[in-house]
Amino acid sequence: QVQLVESGGGLVQAGGSLRLSCAASGRTFSSYRMAWFRQAPGKEREFVASIHSKNIYYADSVKGRFTISRDNAKNTVYLQMNSLKPDDTAVYYCAARRELSTSYDSWGQGTQVSVSS
Numbered sequence: 001q002v003q004l005v006e007s008g009g010g011l012v013q014a015g016g017s018l019r020l021s022c023a024a025s026g027r028t029f030s031s032y033r034m035a036w037f038r039q040a041p042g043k044e045r046e047f048v049a050s051i052h053s054k055n056i057y058y059a060d061s062v063k064g065r066f067t068i069s070r071d072n073a074k075n076t077v078y079l080q081m082n083s084l085k086p087d088d089t090a091v092y093y094c095a096a097r098r099e100l101s102t103s104y105d106s107w108g109q110g111t112q113v114s115v116s117s
Contacts, residue, residue, distance in 0.1 A: 001096075001105055001106045002025050002026040002029065002032065003024065003025040003026070003106070004022055004025075004106055005023045005108055006020060006021065006092065006093070006094045006108040006109065006110060007020070007021050007022075007023075008020040008111060009092060009111030009112045009113045010112075010114070011114045011115075011116065012084055012113075012114070012115055012116070013115070013116050014085055014086055014115055015083060016084050017080070017081060017084065018081045018084065018113060019078060019081070020036070020078065020081070020092055020094075020113070021076055021077075021078055022034070022076060022077045022078070022079075022094030022108055023074075023075060024075045024077070024094075024096065025075070026075070029075040030072040032052070032096040032097065032098060032099070032106075033052035033055075033096070033098070033099050034050065034051055034052070034068075034077040034095070034096050035048070035051075035068075035094070035095045035097075035104060036048040036049050036068060036079045036092055036093070036094060036095070037092070037093045037095055038090035038092045038093065038113075039090055039091050039093070039110075040087075040090040040091075043090075046059065047059050048062055048068075048079070048092070049079065050068065051069070051077065052099050061087075062081075062088075065081065065082050065084075066079060066080065066081050066082070067079070067080040068080075077094060081113070084115045085115060086115045086116065086117045087115075088113060089113060089114050089115050090112075090113060091110040091111065091113075092112075092113050093107055093108055093110045094107070094108040095108070
């Protein structure tokens, strides 16, 4: 497992942008698939995006608006969020798993993103 710490959340108006960061511990960061999930009040946690090498996936709800990227030299994964909507309001979590694993077993503490209309 790796230790994950998110940052970059905040309050933004609809149409605005935020960039989330997730710093990871460990010397094998590049071998992990990294992902962002989110959980809105009263809803289940949902997948947002993931990245491993050049394999990137997005939830349909964020395609074209959000971009996931990583800097293996800095052990950091990012989520650039543009054209934010009130429906994007949630706690955003960073997660990690080994590429051959079937589940994410390392999670950050979460960072709040609030989008006002």
